[in-house]
Amino acid sequence: MHKNKITQALLLAAGISLVATSFSTMAANVPAGVKLAAKQELVRGNGTEVASLDPHKTEGVPESHVIRDLLEGLVNQDAEGNTIPGVAERWETTDNKTFTFYLRKDAKWSNGDPVTADDFVYSFQRVVDPATASPYSWYLEMTTMTNAADIIAGKKDKSTLGVKAIDAHTFQVHLENAVPYFVMMMGHTTVKPVHKATVEKFGDQWTKPENFVGNGAFVVSNWVVNERIEMTPNKYYWDNAHTVLTKVTFLPIENQVAEMNRFLSGELDFTYEISNEHFRSLKKEHPESLQVKGNLCTYYYNFNTHKKPFDDVRVRKAISYAIDRHIVTDALLGQGQKPAYFLTPEIIAGFSPTLPAYGKLTQKERNAKAKELLAEAGYNKSNPLKFSLLYNTSENHKKLAVAIASMWKKTLGVDVTLENQEWKTYLETKKQGNFEASRAGWCGDYNEPSTFTSLMEGSNTTGGIHYQSAAYDELIKRGIETTSAKERTELYYAQEALLAKDMPIAPIYQYVMARLVNPHVGGYAANNAEDKLYSKDMYIIAE
Amino acid sequence: MLTKKQNIDAIDSFSENLEIEGRSLWKDARIRFMRNKAAMVSLIILCMITLAVIFVPMFAEFTYDDTDWYALHQAPSTLHLFGTDSLGRDLFVRTFIGGRISLMVGILGALVAVVIGTVYGAASGFLGGKVDRAMMRLLEILYSIPFMFLVIVLVTFFGRHIVLIFVAIGAIAWLDMARIVRGQTLSLRNKEFIEAAHVCGVSNWNIIRRHIIPNVLGIVAVYSTLLVPSMILTESFLSFLGLGVQEPMTSWGALLQEGAQTMEIAIWQIAFPAAFMVITLFCFNYIGDGLRDALDPKDR
Amino acid sequence: MFKFILKRVIEAIPTLLILITISFFLMRFAPGSPFSSERTLPPQVMQNINAKYGLDKPVMEQYTTYLVNVLQGDLGPSFKYKDYTVNELVAAALPVSAKIGSVAFLFAVFFGVSIGTIAALRQNSWLDYSVMSTAMLGIVMPSFVLAPVLIYIFSIHLGWFPAGGWLDGSAQYMVLPVLGMSMMYVATFARITRGSMIETLNSNFIRTARAKGLSFPYIVLHHALKPAMLPVVSYMGPAFVGIITGSVVIETIFGLPGIGKLFVNAAFNRDYSLVMGVTILIGLLFILFNAIVDILLAYVDPKIRF
Secondary structure, three states: OHHHHHHHHHHHHHHHHHHHHHHHHHOOOOOOOOOEOOOOEEEEEOOOOOOOOOOOOOOOHHHHHHHHHHOOOOEEEOOOOOEEEOOEEEEEEOOOOEEEEEEOOOOEOOOOOEOOHHHHHHHHHHHHOOOOOOOOOHHHHHOOEOOHHHHHOOOOOHHHOOEEEEEOOEEEEEEOOOOOOHHHHOOOHHHOOOOHHHHHHHHHHHHOOOOOOOOOOEEEEEEEOOOEEEEEEOOOOOOHHHOOOOEEEEEOOOOHHHHHHHHHOOOOOEOOOOOHHHHHHHHHHOHHHEEEEEEEEEEEEEEOOOOOOOOOHHHHHHHHHOOOHHHHHHHHHOOOOEEOOOOOOOOOOOOOOOOOHHHHOOHHHHHHHHHHHHHHOOOOOOOOOEEEEEEEOOHHHHHHHHHHHHHHHHHHOOEEEEEEEOHHHHHHHHHOOOOOEEEEEEEOOOOOOHHHHHHHOOOOOOOHHHOOOHHHHHHHHHHHHOOOHHHHHHHHHHHHHHHHHHOOEEEEEEEEEEEEEOOOEEOOOOOOOOOOOOHHHOEEEOO | OOOHHHHHHHHHHHHHHHHHHOOOHHHHHHHHHHHOHHHHHHHHHHHHHHHHHHHHHHHOOOOOOOOOOOOOOOOOOOOOOOOEOOOOOEHHHHHHHHHHHHHHHHHHHHHHHHHHHHHHHHHHHHHOHHHHHHHHHHHHHHHHOOHHHHHHHHHHHHOOOHHHHHHHHHHHHOHHHHHHHHHHHHHHOOOHHHHHHHHOOOOHHHHHHHHHHHHHHHHHHHHHHHHHHHHHHHHHHHHHOOOOOOOOOOOHHHHHHHHHHOOOOOOHHHHHHHHHHHHHHHHHHHHHHHHHHHHOOOOO | OHHHHHHHHHHHHHHHHHHHHHHHHHHHHOOOOOOOOOOOOOHHHHHHHHHHOOOOOOHHHHHHHHHHHHHOOOOOEOOOOOOOEHHHHHHHHHHHHHHHHHHHHHHHHHHHHHHHHHHHHOOOOHHHHHHHHHHHHHHHOOHHHHHHHHHHHHHHHOOOOOOOOOOOOOHHHHHHHHHHHHHHHHHHHHHHHHHHHHHHHOOHHHHHHHHOOOOHHHHHHHHHHHHHOHHHHHHHHHHHHHHHHOOHHHHHHHOOOOHHHHHHHHHHHOOHHHHHHHHHHHHHHHHHHHHHHHHHHHHHOOOOOO
């Protein structure tokens, strides 16, 4: 019996390695000379539990990570963040208003149905359909797709959306304004296709493993809420021959230390993020596993310009100047974050403006300037400035708030009350405008400055609503309307310059994405700024 | 609740007791408590800790919110006796100042549990029948109401007032105690001396006060000391919801939470606050035991 | 017995009704809505979402609709986990919590009572002090400290147990969470048992028994243990429900798909229907286990009448 078991195991192992070798000859993405492991299973940390697997009902990053493996949009990204063909083999436009996508004929859903232009028409209409109530429907509005805004507002029928299936494999989109970066925007989760028949048959239940039909490289095979999502290769996927992994597991682990521990005990192949406090010790003890890359996100404080004391631009400037951003990035964070003087992070494509005047000063000069401005605004020792800083509960936000409040106190003698609220209360407080200064942050939806600068538009409830500048809104409008790429870039710089002048926000730092990646994971996109990681590009290297 | 006449009666009967026994129950208890070495030592240590958390921060070299960018995560040294935290703040002074709110919350939570929990549980168990069932169903409702929403709503309507911490802690502290006391009372109710008191025409309230409560004090003393650490930790959960102490002020619960995140790299950040909590808990523990022995009516 | 159960069942109805009413309105008073997010949705979309989940109707109407649905056993769709209903989520999470919670509970009762009894028998000896001091550490050391320590030792260094996960819930995944969950309760049960046992051993009937010359272990097992269990049994109800539904820290650290985490996340997400569903579950568990505790109390002390 015992002996039999061993033989069995040996045979089994041999069989697996045979399969693996045959893989390695097929997998073109795997560099020559790399020996693949027998077990091609990847386990990824994914932050929080996903709200849904329906791309038209989600808005978060964890959802995007999972959906990216399950559904394929018109375009994908390569490891460097360049836009590459997805379901669309190629595309063309002459005026940046009408885009024609030629879909690959071998693209199939996981039930064998072909992926057609009609699927995209159905899916795009579903996003803007008020009945779907997609939280990211505004994304199509941002593209200025014909009638998108009116459909979302319930003024027009969804069939009037500017999308058309010219034939089964030709998909056309009409925009109201020229948007040269439109193709890039088509890599987002919100514009992924869904399988019409399945969605209509199962309604809200269509994402369940037993019902799921997708066109991505993987299909859901098991989903335990708050524990794991497992997926296996989609054998109908057009490029399935190049999929090396046999199983991908996403684990929702909210606690960073818990996640790190699961990594260190070998249960996770890569983490979602790293706790700040552990970064230095991990760098010392596990340098081979540490991966840091730039990220399209900015951390900032925003001021309520409608309320005292921040209705005075001098106070806003003084408070912003007195933040020692180098202490924040180097001493407190220290993972490679960079000080921010713009709302738009500098790694974003085609964005390299000159620093605003205050960004070029030394901290000492900035502090002196801040003191001057505050005195001008009428605050001094006998009449010290007092305000409260709102942040949502989190160790990291708390740490920075305490540190920055202490900078303000030391350099300006300002008395700051820190106020933390759990997320939903925080959102409500901000919505009501019931704050003086508040912590905020934003991550880009696509790699272009407008994903950031549009935040401060007066109608934008995330930031601009507390700014409301006619001059800024005008610049945004011109940026959308212009047809010249050069002029658009200039307008982005002008928008940033205006923000530096009015200081409705104090940019603090530019994020990095730091995580632990087991060195045996191959194909990890270490330079993708949007952190678009495709499991289909990854493989496990033999130890 | 007592009328003036009842008050006078109570005092009369009390003084009668004095004449007969020569020593009151409480005086007797105090003498016995003072004889208990472990309890007395604990009481002294606890008093010292209390004085320290009040006065040490006043005379310390650093203040609790002094950040120092060049002394992040420093191990204990002669300058920083307990080391520093992730913002370079001196943990010595923070540990002491954190004790202020934690001791208050811990002691108050235990007190609320003792007073409300004991009276509620004793009344429920002694009165029995329909009253008992109604009181227990009410308890079940209070147990099940989502506490988090209660806290969030409290903060929304009344702001972040320090009194609210005690309201929130008080609201949950006594529930378990009431269940335990009620269980004991159910059993005591059938004892001969209670029946005797009944026959003698002693009022229900007086039976509860004079006979039931003294007989359950043993378990009350034990359980209330167990409540102290959990109340201290509940406080840090409250600050998570925006109630409770706010940074840069701190509490032992908050220090433990933070320290737990950095255990592997900076053990001192959790060790010192934890040590204080352990010492405090042990003190409460022995004081509780001492009180139990001192108040035990059987042990005369 | 039958009458007792019948009474409890009848009483449970108004109890749950009051609980549902208070929780329902308490939740609506809390700021934020299930669908508030950083970028406020266009009014039309918001209106559609509200219509979809019935939030556009007056609160009183929502309340009555909810009650009617609950009576039919329908807890509604989850507002956050849009692919699931509350019934599905609770049905998936409860077995996990129940399994791990029962093991932790039995573990805590067994070791707590044993330790407490041993300490009481050797009152004020070195054994008493050392055993009780160790147990007390379990109370002071909160689970968010204990659990990472366990993981550090047994998963990362020794590699004996996984650092988290549930999978099929096999034994190896349960060891560390059960330890992390039960330490506090072991200590609490030990303290209560010890105190109660000392009191019982000092009482007259034990002295009488000893005077009669019965052996001490016999007295402890046959005369003292049962009455000394009275406060332990009283504490069992809240302890059991607490272990099952309140282990959010352990569930978060070990990545377990249990009720505690579901509940806390639901509250943070303002997932109204899920919060209500779990609240009703907790209420039911309390009613059930308090009834069981009452039966046990009557067993421990047969004189007890309700």
